[in-house]
Every structure is written in C-alpha cells, then in structure tokens.
Amino acid sequence: MPVETRIENGIGVIVFSNPPLNPISATAGIPQALREAVIALDAHPDVTALVLASDGRMFSAGADIAEFNGDAATIAGPIRGLCATLDGLAKPVVTAIQGGALGGGLELALSTDYRLATPDARLGLPEVTLGLIPGAGGTQRLPCRIGIAQAVKLITTGTTVSATAAQAMGLVDDVVTGDVRAAAITFARTLSGRRRSRDTAPATDGAAEALATARAQAAQGAPGDAARAAVEAIETGMRDGFDAGLAAEYRLFDQLLVSEPARGLRHQFLAERAVARVPGLEALEKPQPVRAVALIGSGTMGTGIALAVAQAGLPVTVIDSTEAALARSRATVASTIARAVERGRLSLEAGAAQEGRIRFSSDMADVRGADLVIEAVFEDMGVKKTVFEALDRLADPGTILASNTSTLDVDQIAAFTSRPQDVIGTHFFSPANIMRLLEVVRGARTAPATLARAMGFAKQIRKVGVVSGVCDGFIGNRMFEEYLRQAYFLLEEGALPQQVDAAMEAFGMAMGPLRTMDLAGQDIGWSIRKRRAVEQPDRPYSRIPDLICEMGRFGQKTGAGYYLYGKGGKGEVDPAIDALVVEESKRLGLTRRAISDDEIVERCVFALVNEGARILDDKIAYRPLDIDTVWVCGYGFPRFRGGPMFYADRVGLPRVLERIAAFASGYQGWAWETAPLLRRVASTGLSSLNGDAA
Structure with missing residues (x-):
C-alpha cells in the first residue's frame, strides 16, 4: 500500500x-x-x-x-x-x-x-x-x-x-x-x-x-x-x-x-537522468566506486580535472615530468581554492582539506595504487602513444586507463596497450572543475564493466556523464564542426560576426559561435582545420577563421580574435575584421546580401540537427536525449529549448526538412545533404526523432 x-x-x-x-x-x-x-x-x-x-x-x-x-x-x-x-x-x-x-x-x-x-x-x-x-x-x-x-x-x-x-x-x-x-x-x-x-x-x-x-x-x-x-x-x-x-x-x-519553455526544461531534466541508464549495462552489478585517481599532465585541463576530483572528496596525484609545470599547477590549485574561500563558497577548513587531497609528482610510477588514471597531455597521437605505453607497464591490473581527448581515436589509443578492455575516453570540458559535462567514450574493445565504472565516476565527481562512440569529435565536437561551418559561410554571404553571435545569443545560446571560438582559442580550431583539410578535402571551410589566425589573433588570450579584448575581457567590434570579412566575399566573387537573424538561427541549429541525426545513424549516440544533454550541458544550448534534437521535434521534422532542402539549393549546398535518419523518420509519418506519432 x-x-x-x-x-x-x-x-x-x-x-x-x-x-x-x-x-x-x-x-x-x-x-x-x-x-x-x-x-x-x-x-x-x-x-x-x-x-x-x-x-x-x-x-x-x-x-x-x-x-x-x-x-x-x-x-x-x-x-x-x-x-x-x-x-x-x-x-x-x-x-x-x-x-x-x-x-x-x-x-x-x-x-x-x-x-x-x-x-x-x-x-x-x-x-x-x-x-x-x-x-x-x-x-x-x-x-x-x-x-x-x-x-x-x-x-x-x-x-x-x-x-x-x-x-x-x-x-x-x-x-x-x-x-x-x-x-x-x-x-x-x-x-x-x-x-x-x-x-x-x-x-x-x-x-x-x-x-x-x-x-x-x-x-x-x-x-x-x-x-x-x-x-x-x-x-x-x-x-x-x-x-x-x-x-x-x-x-x-x-x-x-x-508552454514551450516548460516542455524543453522538463525534457532536459528527465534526459539528464536518463543518460545514466546506459543500454547494455542493465544486467551488470553496481560497479565499485573509484577510490583514488592519478592524472598525467599538469596543464590547464589536467589541473582543472584534479580540482574536480578533489572537490568530490577523492585523492588525486598529478604527474608531470616538468617541475616548472607542476609548480604552475600547484599555484593554480592554491589560488583557485583561495578564491573559493574568500567568496564564501568554501570554509577555510574545507579548502585546506580539498588542497590536501591533491598530490604532485614527477614520477610516472606513482600511478600505482590508482583505480583510474586520466591522461591529459597534448592532443597529439604520438604523445598519447608514449604515455599509454608507459601506463601499460606501470598501472595496476584492472586500473581504468582514460584519455582526455576531444577528437582523437580512442581505439587507436587503446591499441598502444595490452589491455584495451580497460581503456576509455573521458572528454572533459574546460574549465573542468566547473563544466558539468563529461563525454565518456566507449572503444570497440572497452569492457562493459569499465564503461559502467567510468559512468559511476562521472556521478562521483558530480558530472553529467554521456556515453559516446568513437568518431572524430565524438558527439559534441563533431556537431560543433558543422555549426561553425555554417557560421563561417554566413560571414562570406553577407553577415558580420556581431550579427551571427547576437542572433544565436537571442535564440538562447550562452555565447555565439564566434565569441565561443575567441574564448576557446582560435589556434585550437586552426589546428583541427589543418588536419581536416588533409583528411576531408571534400568538406572545405571558409578561409575567414584561418585569415584571422594568420594575423596572430587567437582570441581572448592574445587580446584579439573576431573581437578586440581589453582589461575587462568584453569583446568589442573591430572594424578591421568587418573589412576582412567583406574583402573575402569580394575575393570569392560573392555579392553580399542581407541575411536575417531567423536564417542565421535556422542554418546553425539545423546543421546541428542534421549532423546529430547522422550520429544516431552511426550508433555514436544511443538516443536523441544523449545528444541533447551533451549540447545543453557542454555547449550552452538553451536549456529551455531542450537540446537540438528536442527542438527539431518541437519545430516539426517536415519544417526542418523543408529548410534543409532550401539551404541545399543555395550557397555551399553540398554541406546540406540530408541525414538518412531524418528522411526515414519523415517517411514513416512520425513527427519526432523520439518516435512520437504525427
């Protein structure tokens, strides 16, 4: 009863x-x-x-x-x-x-x-x-x-x-x-x-x-x-x-x-709980919690992860071969905790306890005793190979070996070891001690028990863990690439950076796409585009972001990117960038046109939806709600819109397909090849990617 x-x-x-x-x-x-x-x-x-x-x-x-x-x-x-x-x-x-x-x-x-x-x-x-x-x-x-x-x-x-x-x-x-x-x-x-x-x-x-x-x-x-x-x-x-x-x-x-906002917020509330229920793991026994963590790499990401682990009450050892890097990491940890104490977010005692849980070492052998080792070194496969070969020799049997990578092939990384069943990807988002999302990347040979324990660890450190399969960029960055591609093409056709950002922020994004890249660092995107130019020559980008990087404008860290940044960090419109954008349109032989905010939003968001549907078809994400959670928790997609896939359902797939077809007949229409899943769902008479009847 x-x-x-x-x-x-x-x-x-x-x-x-x-x-x-x-x-x-x-x-x-x-x-x-x-x-x-x-x-x-x-x-x-x-x-x-x-x-x-x-x-x-x-x-x-x-x-x-x-x-x-x-x-x-x-x-x-x-x-x-x-x-x-x-x-x-x-x-x-x-x-x-x-x-x-x-x-x-x-x-x-x-x-x-x-x-x-x-x-x-x-x-x-x-x-x-x-x-x-x-x-x-x-x-x-x-x-x-x-x-x-x-x-x-x-x-x-x-x-x-x-x-x-x-x-x-x-x-x-x-x-x-x-x-x-x-x-x-x-x-x-x-x-x-x-x-x-x-x-x-x-x-x-x-x-x-x-x-x-x-x-x-x-x-x-x-x-x-x-x-x-x-x-x-x-x-x-x-x-x-x-x-x-x-x-x-x-x-x-x-x-x-x-109301639509309430529908979107309810969807995301339930989605964040559903992502923890990973298909295929239901029959497993509850995994043992992680008790101790080791981190390889003491840069910005490694330090942020260490803080996140310590905040959750777990001991963590930060390992780096360079004493100067360890000193910088130690100073960052101390200053971050001190600020939290000053602002009343932590008591003096809690701050001291948190700092005491973080140990620093230059000896890779100190990975012994850790249940989980997270590699957070430079995003280069050669560097990853060196680290994982060492971890294979030194880490205890059964230890989870995790790579904090945002784009690299986790299966290739696992092949550097004799225990691929213990290898997994853990894509943290920066700053790692603040951002809620953790993409947990399952490799082809990752054991179900390893995946289950990694998802349990995400919960231990108060992150929203979402499982992704292996592909270039996983769920979030693979979609972000198409989002940015449209933002750049919009600049070529007639928009200016401030209009694109303002339109997306009015839609509800925490930050427009070009401001986001200024914050992340334009050089990061530049490096990825160089690699993609070799791997995917049939999917070109606009030259505009590369031209900006060639000027040494890497965003906020250099004081200039798409915008100029003063002491306050607030981006100011730079007429020189507007002129660069207009000149590139001229070089391409394009007559610039007026572009509405509605078109900006539809092109950027429906590019996300289209790529998200491909990700579902490729079995990289289990469900639309996994994609929605990645974008709400990791990329600032407006929570009240529920995520890009839910938003597409609310707009209606017939409308989404109609607009994709219109964009495919326009400038750079090759980028708008409709995802097969969208066509299949529409042909069955369903109105939603979640299977709701029309």
Whole structure:
C-alpha cells in the first residue's frame, strides 16, 4: 500500500511510500490515498492530532515530472484537493521531514500546521527551474509562513535552503537530530488539539523591494515567464486575498505547463537522468566506486580535472615530468581554492582539506595504487602513444586507463596497450572543475564493466556523464564542426560576426559561435582545420577563421580574435575584421546580401540537427536525449529549448526538412545533404526523432 495509517496513543500517524524519492504522484495514487487517510483520522474520536511522514531517505522530491506531459487537472488536481482538505481539518497536523521537501513535497508540508526536519534536510520550491510556478498553493502558503520578501526570493529563483536556514526564517519549527518521526509524534502530543491559523496575513516588510528585484531579474532571464507568473500570483494574493491568489496560481501554473519553455526544461531534466541508464549495462552489478585517481599532465585541463576530483572528496596525484609545470599547477590549485574561500563558497577548513587531497609528482610510477588514471597531455597521437605505453607497464591490473581527448581515436589509443578492455575516453570540458559535462567514450574493445565504472565516476565527481562512440569529435565536437561551418559561410554571404553571435545569443545560446571560438582559442580550431583539410578535402571551410589566425589573433588570450579584448575581457567590434570579412566575399566573387537573424538561427541549429541525426545513424549516440544533454550541458544550448534534437521535434521534422532542402539549393549546398535518419523518420509519418506519432 502506498499509504499506511495507525493510531499511537491518540496520535494518528500517516506514512506514505513511493521510492526512491517519494514523489507525490497522482498516477501512483499518493495524494488521493493521503486525502482519504487524513479525513478518516480527523474524524476518529480517539485522535487528537496527526503526523504526516514518509519512508526512505527523503520526505518528498515533489511531483513526478514524468507525469507533466498530461493535462493539468490530472497532474495537479489530486494534490490541490489534498492541500485544501488539510486546510479544513479540525485537528492539527505535524509533518516529519527527513532528507528534503521540494516542490509539491514542500507544498504538502506547508498545508500542515507544523514542520520538523532533520539537519540534512533541504527545502524549497524549485518549479521555476522547470519553467513552472508552484501549483498546489506554494505561492500563497509560503508567504504566510516566512513573509513576502523571503518567499519571493525562494520562489522566483528556485533556491533551496538547509533545515537550519528554514528554521531561522520560520519555515521549520524545529530541527531534530535522530528519529524525526518519533519527535513529531512527541511534539503532536503537546498540541492538545491546537491548530495554527492558516489565515495569517504574510509579513510585508521588504515586499516591494523584493518584488521589484524579482521582476527585473525575470526581464533579464531567458525565459522569465515562470518568475513573472510567480510574482503575479504573489501580488494577487497580497492585493485580493488568499483565495484569489490561489486561483491566480492555479491558472498561471496550468498555462505554463503547456508552454514551450516548460516542455524543453522538463525534457532536459528527465534526459539528464536518463543518460545514466546506459543500454547494455542493465544486467551488470553496481560497479565499485573509484577510490583514488592519478592524472598525467599538469596543464590547464589536467589541473582543472584534479580540482574536480578533489572537490568530490577523492585523492588525486598529478604527474608531470616538468617541475616548472607542476609548480604552475600547484599555484593554480592554491589560488583557485583561495578564491573559493574568500567568496564564501568554501570554509577555510574545507579548502585546506580539498588542497590536501591533491598530490604532485614527477614520477610516472606513482600511478600505482590508482583505480583510474586520466591522461591529459597534448592532443597529439604520438604523445598519447608514449604515455599509454608507459601506463601499460606501470598501472595496476584492472586500473581504468582514460584519455582526455576531444577528437582523437580512442581505439587507436587503446591499441598502444595490452589491455584495451580497460581503456576509455573521458572528454572533459574546460574549465573542468566547473563544466558539468563529461563525454565518456566507449572503444570497440572497452569492457562493459569499465564503461559502467567510468559512468559511476562521472556521478562521483558530480558530472553529467554521456556515453559516446568513437568518431572524430565524438558527439559534441563533431556537431560543433558543422555549426561553425555554417557560421563561417554566413560571414562570406553577407553577415558580420556581431550579427551571427547576437542572433544565436537571442535564440538562447550562452555565447555565439564566434565569441565561443575567441574564448576557446582560435589556434585550437586552426589546428583541427589543418588536419581536416588533409583528411576531408571534400568538406572545405571558409578561409575567414584561418585569415584571422594568420594575423596572430587567437582570441581572448592574445587580446584579439573576431573581437578586440581589453582589461575587462568584453569583446568589442573591430572594424578591421568587418573589412576582412567583406574583402573575402569580394575575393570569392560573392555579392553580399542581407541575411536575417531567423536564417542565421535556422542554418546553425539545423546543421546541428542534421549532423546529430547522422550520429544516431552511426550508433555514436544511443538516443536523441544523449545528444541533447551533451549540447545543453557542454555547449550552452538553451536549456529551455531542450537540446537540438528536442527542438527539431518541437519545430516539426517536415519544417526542418523543408529548410534543409532550401539551404541545399543555395550557397555551399553540398554541406546540406540530408541525414538518412531524418528522411526515414519523415517517411514513416512520425513527427519526432523520439518516435512520437504525427
């Protein structure tokens, strides 16, 4: 049974269970069963108070996001009815919160009179991160508990708070060490049937300022619809009373539920959890966690990876043959941790512990004892060969040997060893201690157990691990190549760098393609293009980025790339680059034309979609959602659009194919050969790469 009840010396105890995170799932019947239970116990003559609790490590993570593609009445109706019933009870209710109460879980707790929580509990209403607002009374009940100013901040930012902070603001009545359910029963016995009034007017101190700040932040965000709706619901309750505010909240939630941003955010929320479920690994036993890591190479990437590993509480040895390089790495580690301490992100003790977990060595033999060795040396196959031959001799049997490569052939790297089953690719994104994505590259001979343990390691260091097969560029960089190709061709035809970047940033990209290359380093792309010119002479690039590199303009690190960079690091438009672009069009014999922002977006994004479909056909990615997660977590694709493949589904494959055909008839149309998968899906009458019927 999802809900069990009992009476303990006059206290009605209600316990629900929906493991592992106890979502208040209407499909599972949780709110419906809870409502029946509270009505029955409220009417029982021997009961003086009720305790609401759950089994497991968390009180409730909220609603079941997987249900949110249904209609609002089905999703939200049962929990709204439960909360309204709790409002009308004759007897007080105490909620026992362990682990956390989030979203609908906190809304349920807010509908009760008192809340006790364990010290490790976190509480919050994070619905805005899914493009929604609280939909079961949270915008009205939270202000009544903690005042409008604090409630506005929590609701419009989706921030969660600790149990201690929740108690300080009045959201939690007590923080309990030990058995919180037993403590709640004891507490309930002291109430003598006293209820806490639910008609308490919210405190309005600082409300005007908090609401103004929330509106300003919503105007800057993309999208800001959810935050603006939350402000509207809260203001309605302030002005017209609780019931009117509740009606406004329900109406706004129902509207947002079917909005495109909410659909995209839900998709990506679920996708980031689904990528960890790797096809073919389901029958394996849970892999042993990685206990110690060794890193070969102390450059920018190696140092960043070391910080990421240490932040996760694991010991790591950074190995480099050059003492000067090790000294630079040690200094970078110390300064990075010191900044985190200064900014309050780490305590002094935690910073010292983190720094203490990183050891430096010039002896390659110090890889012994590590469960995982990550090579992070220069992106050159000859250098990789030297390192992996040494690792084959020195690393313990069964140690995972990982190459942090962004483009090179992991199968060729594995062939440098006598144990290809233990070799895998780990493509970190820079800065590695901050970026969330980790492409885990499975080789042709990588053992399933090695892949499973590498994916477990990604979770250990708080990365979103996505499995990729072996190809030039894997998932992300292979697609990025086609994205950039179109950006460069757009320059040749009539656009200027600032227009291309502005159009893509207005679409929602964290940074336009040309600004991205200035940040990454134009010389990196130049090196790749030189190699590709030999390997793929039939797929030429524009000469524009090479011309910029020949001027010694490698981006932010040299103070100039497509843009000029001063002390603040903000790129300024350079007329000299505009002139270079125009001159290259002239050399090519092209008459420059006006190009709309819509065309820029379609060409850049549909180039991603087309190459993504090829990646699926080539079995490099398992599912469209893997591609979406790579691009959202690693390349700044707008989260509220769900990722390029989901975005194509929402636009509609017929529209995507129509535009690809139009581009194929235009300038450099050879780059628009339609991916077979797109044609196959469209020919079956399906509207989506995920298999949804048209």
